[in-house]
Amino acid sequence: MPSAPDEPRNVPPGIGSIPKLADWLSANVTANVTADDTASDTGDVSGGPVTVAEIRLIAGGRSNLTYYLRTQQRELVLRRPPLGHVLPTAHDMSREFRVISALYGTDVPVAEPVAYCADEEVIGAPFYLMGYVSGDVLRTRDQAEQALTPDQAGHLSGELATMMARIHMVDVGQVGLGDLGRGKGFMRRQLDRWQKQWALSQTRQVPGYQELVARLADDLPDGASESVTLVHGDYRLDNALVRTGQRPRIAAVVDWEMATLGDPLADLGLTLVYWTEPGEAGYGADATTAPGFWTRQRFLDAYAAQTGRDVSAVGYYMAFAYFKLAVVLEGINARFLKNQTVGENFDREGQAVPRLIARAHELLDD
DSSP states (O other), X not given: OOOOOOOOSOOOTTOOOHHHHHHHHHHHTTTOOOTTOOOOTTOOOOOSSOOEEEEEEOTTOSSSEEEEEEESSOEEEEEEOOSSOOOTTOOOHHHHHHHHHHHTXXXXXXXXXXXXXXXXXXXXXXXXXXXXXXXXXXXXXXXXXXXXXXXXXXXXXXHHHHHHHHHHTOOHHHHTXXXXXXXXXXXXXXXXXXXXXXXXXXXXXXXXXXXXXXHHHHTOOOGGGOOOEEEOSSOOGGGEEEEOSSSOEEEEEOOOTTOEEEOHHHHHHHHHHHOOXXXXXXXXXXXXXXXXXXXXXXXXXXXXHHHOOOOTTHHHHHHHHHHHHHHHHHHHHHHHHTTOOOSSOGGGHHHHHHHHHHHHHHHHHO
């Protein structure tokens, strides 16, 4: 048997002690192999002590931290909460691990769930491991143009609409997620929750915030008429790992930290907010401005056709999505000001908050 590789010299923030992590992996993960691996005829796949050959932060995360981790046996991905103070009900690693465990093997593709660790002594926080899935994260227009022809971009647009419909049609009882959330009254609870998050993380007074909350409360959908499905909570192109080619496909949907049972139009509204069209100054990613991607309206029409759902109130849900994003970014900005972020460009997040609130008002004015 070849000798194990040396331990990595550079340990990224948020991981703590590599020997502690390796010991935990040795005790909990050594018998796990990738789906492509073949066990011996005896079924013995244990490999002895685990050596962490490489671990690095995967760029792009703005909430939970995601790391690529390679051992002598396999490639893994580790997810843990952000550094520093986290808000109540947020960043629940066990919940996210439960969701991907339930969805693994369904027609909603997710990474293979490998192991969950509740012991904060290992790396300083709870974390979970999943199998590494190869695929492209398309975040910018340049990335999309390099990876996709216009025809392929159009095909991928349809795949994204279909995948959202599949998420919202999951039989939650059958997969064991029937108690993931309370369902009815979702939007009222969401409004209350995100107001509390804002109060805990705001760093300044932002014009229009209180007025926006009042307007959203006045137009809340009737809880009795709300549909209830599995919702992802942050569904967008760059939360999908894409296998490019003649007919691009989604290899895995990732970042399930906000998943719950609730109103599917909340998911739809957020996706449309992220779906930037050419000439628009969108938030964050602009991959969908590349030639061939559908318009926002075409995506909306495709989703409605596949689900049979009434989407006439989508403007309200988009305004709510802008409100939610503003709260999330204010929390990230608060962590940035306390030097509790890991990665680049966090200084920009706080600047976007007033623009998001203003855009929500514009939608409600229409």
